[in-house]
Amino acid sequence: MLFEYAIVGGILLGIFYALLSVGLNVVFGAQKIINLAHGDVIMLGGYAAWELYQTYKISPIISTIIVVPITVVIGYLLNRLIAPRLGKSSDPEMLSLILFFGLSQVIEALSTLVFGNAERSLPINSIPTSPFKLFGESYPADWWVSALVAIPLLAIFLLFLYRSSVGLQVRAVISDSVEAAVAGINARRISGLYFGVGFALAACAGVWGVFIFGGVSPTEGPAITVTAFAIIVFGSLGNPIGTLVAGIIFGIFYQLAQVYVPSWSNLVPYALVIATMLTRPQGLFGRRQRVA
Amino acid sequence: MLEIKQMNSGYGPMQVLWNLDLMVNPNEVQIVLGANGAGKSTLLKVIVGLLPLWSGSLLMDGDDIAHLPVTARVKRGVGYMSEKGIFPELTVEENLRLGGLSKKRGEIQDQIDSVYQRFPELKERRGSVAGGLSGGQRKLVGVGRSLISQPKVLLMDEPSSGLSPRYVSEVIDRLAELRGHMTLVIAEQNISFLKIADTVSVIEGGRTRFEGSVTDFTNDDNLKTAFFGIE
Numbered sequence: 001m002l003f004e005y006a007i008v009g010g011i012l013l014g015i016f017y018a019l020l021s022v023g024l025n026v027v028f029g030a031q032k033i034i035n036l037a038h039g040d041v042i043m044l045g046g047y048a049a050w051e052l053y054q055t056y057k058i059s060p061i062i063s064t065i066i067v068v069p070i071t072v073v074i075g076y077l078l079n080r081l082i083a084p085r086l087g088k089s090s091d092p093e094m095l096s097l098i099l100f101f102g103l104s105q106v107i108e109a110l111s112t113l114v115f116g117n118a119e120r121s122l123p124i125n126s127i128p129t130s131p132f133k134l135f136g137e138s139y140p141a142d143w144w145v146s147a148l149v150a151i152p153l154l155a156i157f158l159l160f161l162y163r164s165s166v167g168l169q170v171r172a173v174i175s176d177s178v179e180a181a182v183a184g185i186n187a188r189r190i191s192g193l194y195f196g197v198g199f200a201l202a203a204c205a206g207v208w209g210v211f212i213f214g215g216v217s218p219t220e221g222p223a224i225t226v227t228a229f230a231i232i233v234f235g236s237l238g239n240p241i242g243t244l245v246a247g248i249i250f251g252i253f254y255q256l257a258q259v260y261v262p263s264w265s266n267l268v269p270y271a272l273v274i275a276t277m278l279t280r281p282q283g284l285f286g287r288r289q290r291v292a
Numbered sequence: 293m294l295e296i297k298q299m300n301s302g303y304g305p306m307q308v309l310w311n312l313d314l315m316v317n318p319n320e321v322q323i324v325l326g327a328n329g330a331g332k333s334t335l336l337k338v339i340v341g342l343l344p345l346w347s348g349s350l351l352m353d354g355d356d357i358a359h360l361p362v363t364a365r366v367k368r369g370v371g372y373m374s375e376k377g378i379f380p381e382l383t384v385e386e387n388l389r390l391g392g393l394s395k396k397r398g399e400i401q402d403q404i405d406s407v408y409q410r411f412p413e414l415k416e417r418r419g420s421v422a423g424g425l426s427g428g429q430r431k432l433v434g435v436g437r438s439l440i441s442q443p444k445v446l447l448m449d450e451p452s453s454g455l456s457p458r459y460v461s462e463v464i465d466r467l468a469e470l471r472g473h474m475t476l477v478i479a480e481q482n483i484s485f486l487k488i489a490d491t492v493s494v495i496e497g498g499r500t501r502f503e504g505s506v507t508d509f510t511n512d513d514n515l516k517t518a519f520f521g522i523e
Contacts, residue, residue: 047456165393168382171388175379182340182364183390184441 004135006255012132012139012249015147018213018244020205020224021231025200026241027075028232029174030191031083033096039109039224041199043072045206045218046109050120058125060207064149067203075199078126079192111218121215141209153204154244161240168192174238217244230269233274236283240264246284293318293447293475294339298348301338302498304386308334311348311499316445316491320466321476323485323506326495330433332479333375335495336447340372341365348353354444367394371443375453377434384414387422387433391440400440407436428459432466439462444477452482486510 020042027035048067052058058066082099086092102138124141132144167235169190172180177187209224212215227250235246250272257265276283294316296391308331316322326332337343341362350358357365361490366372376389388407392400408415411432422433431451438446446448451467454459460482468488470476478485486492492509494502502515509515 166385168389169393171386172379173381176376176383178342179376179379180375180390181362182342182366182372183437184363184393185390186363 001135002259003256005139006259007252008134008137009139009143010252011248012143012147012251013212013255015150016208016246016247017227017251017254018122018247019150019201019233020145021228022157022236022243023198023200023202023233023239024155024204024225024228025238025240026201027195029170029238029240030194030198031079031086031088031096033093033100034229035198036097036100036225037221037227038052038202038227038228039221039226040104040111040208041202042187042224042259043111043216043218043221044049044107045071046204046210047120047206048113049207049210050122050216053126058175060210061145061149063174064153064204064207068200068231069272070197071203072193072196073087074127075196079195080188083188083191088213104139104225108218108221115218117218118244119215119217120210122210124211141198141210146208146212149208153201156274157201158240158244160197166193167189171213189274227269230273233283234272236286239285242285244280244281249284293320293353294477295351295354296335296339296348299335299338299350300348301334301343302341302346303334307346307498309338312410312495312498313500313503314493315503316475317473317491318444318491319472319490320353321471321478322491322493323489324477324479324495325483326479327481328479330495331498332481332495333449334498336372336477336479339365339447342368344388352398359424366441366443369444371433371438371441371446372466373438373446373448373451375450377451378422378430378437380421380503382422383419384422384425384433385418388436388440390513391437395440403442404442407439410469411436426459427455428462431455431463431478435463435466435470439470439474441473445477448476448478449478450481452480452485 018090024035024038027033027038043069049060049063052063052066053060086096089095122140125143127145129141131138131141161170168179172183172185173187173190194202231246231250232243233241234250250268254265254268257268295414296314299309299312300307312335324332324335328330329515336344340444341360349356352368352370357368374432379390383409385404388404389400391402395403399448402514411431414432414436417429417467454462464484464487467476471488486506488507492504492506494515502509
């Protein structure tokens with residue numbers, strides 16, 4: 001039964017990890033940069049959920065909705081601030097790494113000042129508490145509730161990306177921003193919006209990270225960024241669907257490791273990146289293009 | 293339609309175009325000929341706004357468009373098809389749909405259907421990723437998208453680039469169908485495109501060396517020999 005437990009639990013957690021990572025891939029798609037502050041945005045989402053519950057007794061499910069418009073606007077404005085500077089730089093990738101590393105440090109320092117060093121957690125009764133039972137095993141409420149919240153969020157995101165006119169413009173900009181501009185698309189505005197969507201997805205994951213990680217603390221950001229980075233590389237950089245599938249596979253591998261070789265489970269993200277680089281550098285869903 | 297006078301421009305500090313002149317009339321097909329590095333692509337990029345105009349004038353229908361950003365020029369009717377011409381990760385239909393962003397949904401579909409009528413092979417591949425098409429089909433996707441956007445003038449950057457001779461002939465035949473219905477400026481080094489041209493400009497070293505009719509060009513043996521090695 002341990003195997004079934006690991007698989008079902010892995011899928012539930014994998015859906016959360018998909019949500020945790022997809023925002024990083026979205027930001028990469030929007031600006032071709034790795035947001036080293038991704039984990040810190042997730043951490044801020046966690047603090048937002050904690051604050052909203054402690055102060056106003058707002059359920060984390062509602063908090064997930066509340067953080068969306070706020071973080072879309074923050075991400076959009078941040079993009080409009082940095083994109084022109086990156087565009088003028090002779091080495092935008094390096095500049096973006098430095099910039100987002102700095103941003104990560106600033107968020108961490110400010111969070112420590114505001115919330116203190118201690119880990120903050122939310123009571124489990126702030127969400128539905130009945131465990132989920134399957135194959136004779138029961139799974140913690142936070143696993144299945146976070147999966148139930150993540151599924152419609154990810155579905156809405158995919159509908160936006162693949163079924164709306166704005167989503168089509170987003171994919172055009174991701175494909176080639178210059179070609180998009182000459183097709184009449186305001187690439188800057190679209191990039192900014194998508195960047196904001198990436199931030200919103202990260203913040204939503206942060207709300208549920210408080211439960212899955214057992215709390216939220218100012219120093220958790222970098223480790224989360226590494227995990228998310230491993231998942232998006234595994235699924236293919238720039239491909240959100242790849243990230244969703246990769247997140248679930250990661251969840252299953254992580255749970256299998258937790259069940260059978262728990263002391264090795266923290267190596268899963270790194271093993272995943274190395275294995276991907278060695279066997280399929282373009283990632284699970286990376287396409288090879290016809291050249292002529 | 294399009295009037296360029298004394299155009300100077302380039303990349304960063306490097307000047308590529310030197311006092312270049314160009315005149316394009318409505319519904320005319322103009323071929324801009326020149327060797328690699330002559331400045332053909334630079335010229336088209338300045339017209340569409342991807343590169344700044346350093347000095348000189350750029351008029352469309354008598355209006356100065358040099359100060360407008362790319363998207364505003366596109367709205368004014370400047371169409372541009374780069375050498376790549378497509379979004380390789382998007383499907384054929386999605387590529388075509390991007391040509392009609394400012395149009396209503398029903399109107400776009402009608403336009404897409406008319407492109408499928410013109411290029412039936414694209415209809416068969418409508419759900420395929422454009423990057424997986426043959427070189428010739430990719431060019432047709434680019435042309436189809438431009439047709440849907442209905443520009444007043446379509447700038448095409450080396451449509452023969454990367455194509456085998458068979459596909460070049462196919463693209464020329466398809467462009468010939470547009471002759472008289474659309475204003476085209478085609479930057480090329482392949483003189484096969486002359487057969488669909490009304491006028492020719494020859495650029496060398498970023499300067500206009502010849503501007504005139506195809507007949508004048510073909511009768512000028514010195515020019516043909518000097519620039520294209522054609523006896």
